[in-house]
Amino acid sequence: MKKKRSDCPISCSLDVFGDKWSLLIIRDIMLRGKMSYSEFLESEEKIATNILVNRLKVLEEENILSKSVSPANKSKFIYRLTQKGVDLLPIVIEIMDWGARYNENCPRRELGKKIQKDKIKVIAEYLEKLRNEVD
Amino acid sequence: MKKKRSDCPISCSLDVFGDKWSLLIIRDIMLRGKMSYSEFLESEEKIATNILVNRLKVLEEENILSKSVSPANKSKFIYRLTQKGVDLLPIVIEIMDWGARYNENCPRRELGKKIQKDKIKVIAEYLEKLRNEVD
DNA sequence: CTTTGTACTTGCAAAATGCAATAACAAATA
């Protein structure tokens, strides 16, 4: 872990995932059920391979993701959220809510509206889904 | 505004404030009542002047901050949150909550515990405080 | 024993950041 800029909890958090890519990987695992390197590469934002490797490494070091060998394919790794990673869900949901509110052309506007109507329920639903997958 | 990587609301949001500094400026205004360039410079994370100028400019362009001349000092500018900026409060609170939960030595642990006990109330309190200041 | 899929590495150019010095300009002071 690189040195912290301060002990402020917001600053500490941004030291870990304050970049343009980390939370997109989290999103892929959390909301889209992705689990592997190649699935992350497919996402529409087109992350570069060196950045992806680096972010997966940092997120694993920070104990936000766990990495294990796929039972189905021994040359494949599976990335899962730890509890610390699952706890990022409210942040991701709030960011999605804000983004949906202030962006036209958002393909997930329905989910955005659902969130605005009952955020706590949406979070609870995803948490339930994730509960069985946590490492 | 730079080009968006995708129409995903999370990606769009990160295009705007997905860096290590923007949300710290928002924090200073939102939670610490700071309003001016020199106050932002004083924060413990020690943002560089060129980064600060650039982030204030971007946040103003994105209509998250408004910039006006100080009535008390005509050579001073005052930065305030717009409604779009105030709407970032839940994100900031969730990030603070997560950061406080997973970091020792956090000087605002009391606030962290208060958030965990009654997040909605904390958000409502800050919203009330900010309501009168919005531009 | 060649092909495919998966994860990762390398090299290089471009962009962002960190740091130090300095400028522009209004207000306050001498």
Place this chain on the structure above:
DNA sequence: TATTTGTTATTGCATTTTGCAAGTACAAAG
């Protein structure tokens, strides 16, 4: 008027991070 102070912003340059293209390593499948 001249000088100093406070505030905001700019510039130059070194360092770091990112984007992009190509290539490597290695296990599984055919």
